[in-house]
Amino acid sequence: MAIAQPATRPANPRFSSGPCAKIPNFSLDMLADAPLGRSHRAAVGKSKLAQAIDLTREVLGVPEDYRIGIVPGSDTGAVEMALWSLLGARGVEMLAWESFGEGWVTDVVKQLKIEAEVRKAPYGEIVDFAQVDFDKDVVFTWNGTTSGVRVANGDAIPADREGLTICDATSAAFAMDLPWDKLDVTTFSWQKVMGGEGAHGVLILSPRAVERLESYTPAWPLPKIFRLTKGGKLIEGIFRGETINTPSMLAVEDYLVALKWAQSLGGQPALKARATANAQAIWDFVAKTPWLENLAVNPAQASTTSVCLKFNDPRIKDGAAFAKAVAKRLEAEGVALDIGAYRDAPAGLRIWCGSTVETADVAALMPWIDWAFNAEIEAQNA
Numbered sequence: 001m002a003i004a005q006p007a008t009r010p011a012n013p014r015f016s017s018g019p020c021a022k023i024p025n026f027s028l029d030m031l032a033d034a035p036l037g038r039s040h041r042a043a044v045g046k047s048k049l050a051q052a053i054d055l056t057r058e059v060l061g062v063p064e065d066y067r068i069g070i071v072p073g074s075d076t077g078a079v080e081m082a083l084w085s086l087l088g089a090r091g092v093e094m095l096a097w098e099s100f101g102e103g104w105v106t107d108v109v110k111q112l113k114i115e116a117e118v119r120k121a122p123y124g125e126i127v128d129f130a131q132v133d134f135d136k137d138v139v140f141t142w143n144g145t146t147s148g149v150r151v152a153n154g155d156a157i158p159a160d161r162e163g164l165t166i167c168d169a170t171s172a173a174f175a176m177d178l179p180w181d182k183l184d185v186t187t188f189s190w191q192k193v194m195g196g197e198g199a200h201g202v203l204i205l206s207p208r209a210v211e212r213l214e215s216y217t218p219a220w221p222l223p224k225i226f227r228l229t230k231g232g233k234l235i236e237g238i239f240r241g242e243t244i245n246t247p248s249m250l251a252v253e254d255y256l257v258a259l260k261w262a263q264s265l266g267g268q269p270a271l272k273a274r275a276t277a278n279a280q281a282i283w284d285f286v287a288k289t290p291w292l293e294n295l296a297v298n299p300a301q302a303s304t305t306s307v308c309l310k311f312n313d314p315r316i317k318d319g320a321a322f323a324k325a326v327a328k329r330l331e332a333e334g335v336a337l338d339i340g341a342y343r344d345a346p347a348g349l350r351i352w353c354g355s356t357v358e359t360a361d362v363a364a365l366m367p368w369i370d371w372a373f374n375a376e377i378e379a380q381n382a
């Protein structure tokens with residue numbers, strides 16, 4: 001017997017965790033003011049880059065004495081620059097609870113060959129911050145995009161730490177509160193919560209991170225693309241929009257459009273509220289659905305951007321095949337694109353709930369998950 005389909009569909013089926021949905025009502029016409037074909041070092045290019053930095057500071061509430069730079073290589077570029085430029089001066093702790101955090105562990109342990117203390121938690125959990133020695137440099141991911149867990153707050157990070165905290169906040173920034181006084185290096189890319197384009201990363205440095213850069217020279221060589229200092233001094237121009245190499249002015253314009261949209265809503269608190277409402281729409285559905293669970297074990301650590309779900313039903317024979325088939329049905333119906341769990345994560349669904357996603361669309365998707373689940377159960381047991 002065919003299972004009846006829900007009457008309404010999400011107006012926008014884009015629930016990918018990166019690149020993420022563009023801002024509501026986005027159109028390419030909005031980018032008409034991009035200074036295409038002009039030098040990024042001309043006054044017009046520089047002023048666009050400076051504006052992107054200024055608006056980032058304003059929307060995120062970054063303290064005046066923190067530097068904000070636009071760097072190559074998206075979030076990965078920003079994280080790598082920080083790891084290669086800063087680590088090695090003192091002991092290091094690497095914290096990981098999903099695929100991206102594990103990637104940073106590999107870099108530090110295998111590439112930089114630092115004998116770091118590595119703390120890992122399984123998918124769905126995070127490491128116990130009470131165990132961490134913050135007198136070492138500590139590298140961690142604020143929101144595990146592939147596991148749907150996040151650091152609830154920065155309370156466990158001491159204000160008077162000796163080490164630096166280096167935080168990959170790419171799927172958290174804008175949608176979650178970031179405690180700037182607890183973060184020495186913060187990175188993100190535009191393609192996540194702001195629905196921007198891939199290409200550039202943002203690197204935010206506390207005064208202590210700058211002090212480290214100016215007082216410590218790593219033992220290994222640094223390619224030009226990672227270099228933040230010259231003659232032992234910070235290259236201040238990078239933090240005024242004089243990028244290391246050529247940026248995409250189209251991507252910059254697109255980011256500016258998203259930042260202005262964020263401002264028009266009321267800034268970061270409004271962005272956070274949108275993501276939280278989106279995640280809540282899923283949590284409400286999970287609460288009344290016996291065969292669906294949040295991958296996050298502790299609700300206080302459940303992500304409000306990358307919500308990861310797993311199926312739990314004794315009738316499911318092959319969990320990975322089942323989850324894939326459900327995602328495929330939803331995609332074929334045009335109600336949800338790109339919501340299969342990340343390739344290294346436990347089988348299930350991952351639904352992006354970042355600020356550019358409309359809550360009505362998340363709510364409209366839930367009955368479709370019910371439909372796809374039941375249709376697939378029927379098909380597998382036919």
Ligand SMILES: Cc1ncc(COP(=O)(O)O)c(C=O)c1O
Nearest residue numbers: 018074075076100141145170189
């Ligand atoms: C936590 C985390 N770190 C790093 C990355 C890599 O980001 P990018 O592709 O922007 O370099 C991602 C991408 O999904 C991510 O989720």
